[in-house]
Amino acid sequence: GQQVMQIPQYQHVQEGEDFTTYCNSSTTLSNIQWYKQRPGGHPVFLIQLVKSGEVKKQKRLTFQFGEAKKNSSLHITATQTTDVGTYFCAGDNQGGKLIFGQGTELSVKP
Amino acid sequence: GAVVSQHPSWVICKSGTSVKIECRSLDFQATTMFWYRQFPKQSLMLMATSNEGSKATYEQGVEKDKFLINHASLTLSTLTVTSAHPEDSSFYICSAREQGRHIQYFGAGTRLSVL
Numbered sequence: 198g199q200q201v202m203q204i205p206q207y208q209h210v211q212e213g214e215d216f217t218t219y220c221n222s223s224t225t226l227s228n229i230q231w232y233k234q235r236p237g238g239h240p241v242f243l244i245q246l247v248k249s250g251e252v253k254k255q256k257r258l259t260f261q262f263g264e265a266k267k268n269s270s271l272h273i274t275a276t277q278t279t280d281v282g283t284y285f286c287a288g289d290n291q292g293g294k295l296i297f298g299q300g301t302e303l304s305v306k307p
Numbered sequence: 308g309a310v311v312s313q314h315p316s317w318v319i320c321k322s323g324t325s326v327k328i329e330c331r332s333l334d335f336q337a338t339t340m341f342w343y344r345q346f347p348k349q350s351l352m353l354m355a356t357s358n359e360g361s362k363a364t365y366e367q368g369v370e371k372d373k374f375l376i377n378h379a380s381l382t383l384s385t386l387t388v389t390s391a392h393p394e395d396s397s398f399y400i401c402s403a404r405e406q407g408r409h410i411q412y413f414g415a416g417t418r419l420s421v422l
Contacts, residue, residue: 228409239400239416240351245409285350289409293339297351 199224201288203298211306216273218301220286228289229262229269234300235282243271243284276305309335311403313414320391321422328386328417330401337403340384341411342376345398357384391421 200223210216220229228247232240244253246262246269253260259272269286283302287295310333320326330340339358343351355376357363363376373395375387384403388395398418402411 230410232413240413242410242412293404294341294353294356295411296353299350302348 199288199290199296201286201296201298203286203301205301206299207302207304209304209306210276212278213275216276216280216303217270218284218286218303219268219270220288220298221268222288222290222296223267224288224290225266226288226290227266229266230287230289230295231260231269231271232285232287233282234285238282240285273303276303278305278307281305309333309403309405309412311337311401311412311414313401313417315417316415317418319420319422322392323390326388326391326419328388328399328401328419330384330386330403330414332382332403332412335403335405336381337384338381338406339404340378341402341404342374342384342386343400343402345400345416347398351400354386388419391419393421395419396421 203220230245231243234240244260249266250264251262257274261270283300285300286298312331312333314329342354344354345351353366354369355363355365357376357378359378359381365371378384398416400416401414404411
């Protein structure tokens, strides 16, 4: 079945350093979505990427969708302690279901 | 953004009892709702897809008689964990999606502990 692989599983950074998490799907996706889950919380929608090669920015967050629509990345510039949490990518294969990556847990040391 | 309410947020029950979890879309009509299960430090695993007015579609390995899903209206879906056992203890999260849209909005989740 379809799989979405996400790396790294954990990332520990010093405040101010950059952070990147990567997702790769075994199949072409119609769109990919990114969610953030704070410790003890539930996933919160961040963004959706639909077009091949699309790049979107939200303040210090930059999201990319690969040309083949099979991979994606989330980059955070100059991390802050408020960025702590687990970041999930989720691929939509047009079947209507989201297949979640394993998530990347980000910790930020002040 | 759209709001999805999930209730209860936390429940402890004895082994053998049944637990009902409600998921409501508060400001939009959710033609499709999804139920996920999440173990500590792990990703979300889709259990079933619930379409209003029809039977839920369960993922492979999920017992439909164990996890009863009802989606009787465009704003409400329920998940009933029947005859719960300690291995059913987990974090259950619902999400809702508007017709024609791809974005899923998540409820706050329900932490189930079965003693």
